[in-house]
Amino acid sequence: MLPSCWYKLAEYPGIPATSMALPPDQRRLLGAFLRARREALTPAAIGQPPGAYTRRRTPGLRREEVAQVSGLSTTWYTWVEQGRDIALSAAALARLADTLRLNPAERAYLFELTRRGDPAAPVARMPPAAPAELLETLSTLSAPAYFLDRLWRAGGWNEAAGRLFAPWYDSGELCLLRFVFLHRTARRFIHDWEQRARRVAAEFRADTVRNQDDPAMVELIDELRQGSAEFTTFWNDHAVQAREGGARVFNHPDDGRVRYEQVTFIPAAQPDHKMVVLLPR
Incomplete structure (x- = not known):
């Protein structure tokens, strides 16, 4: 038996709390995902002795075992698997992820599905180096291409991008958003700056x-918001747009006005x- 101290009242369903605010289909997906991961675990994963494998009618862990180890009530966890509209905190989800031994992809899926931020997600002040295979991909392209991380900081670019975006790279600013809104050079370099900056803000909000x-x-x-009145205005509009690409025009300091078609890819x-790849037009 697991010690009773595993029980906590913080997530008990009887305590008033806001709902998940997730569509029914999404709640059913969440329930099915948690059940599949629970049934894939053996009792040994939570420290149960070998004898715990016997006399089990269903595979994997029982709901009450997952609830106990996660510090949750069995009723609350059962309702989550059933797809009921109840409260889900990021802290409770993190404990579930740990108990179910979710790998990084599964953990990310759990938090994406529930629209919660993972408390264990690393917070990086400097952009992490892009993986080597992504950087190698850039070197194979003749068209200007570069990578952005989750905060839209450039993590790598090829030679063609270094030439095209010389005003950006020469500014010493890795973050595309900071360059667009906080550097005067961007207003000369980006043709029709106001329209493009408004679009950039809407694309970032979607992210x-x-x-x-x-x-x-x-x-x-x-x-x-503190450094740019325009960003504050655009951000307060709550416009949301996908980063769909399209025509891009720049006023290059050496080549004059140049036109490209932007295509954006998300590595699986x-x-x-x-x-981001810029195809000459």
Whole structure:
């Protein structure tokens, strides 16, 4: 038996709390996912002796075992698996992820599905280096191409991008958003700056839904609001747009006005990165 001290009242369903605010289909997906991960675990995963394998009618762990180890009530956890509309805190989800031994991809899926920020997500002040295979991909392209991380900081670019975006790279600012809104050079370099800057703000807002509780994300937005009246105006419009690409025009200091078609890719194994490719037009 697990000690009774595993029980906590913080997540007990009888305590008033807000609901998940998730669509029914999404709640059913969550329940099915948790059940599948629970049934994939053996009692040994939570320290049960070998004898615990016997006399089990269903595979894997029981709901009450997952609830106990996670410090949750069995009723609350049962209702989550049943897809009921109840409260889900990020802390409770983190404990479930630990108990169910979720791998990084599964853990990310859990928090994406529930629209919560992972408390264990690393907060990086400096952009992490893009994985080697992504950087190698850049070197194979003749068109300008670069990578952005989750805070839209350049993590790598090829030679063609270094030439095209010389005003950006020469500014010493890795973050695309800071360059666009806080550097006067951007207003000369980006043709029709106001329209493009408004679009950039709307695209970034679409990105923030996955990292709403990320302190670095909140800090960046606060910095932009304090440093740029235009960003504050555009941000307060609450416009949301996908990063769909399209025509891009720049006033290059050496080449004059140049036109490109932008295409953005999300690497399957690195969803926090974007590869942006500019096709000459």
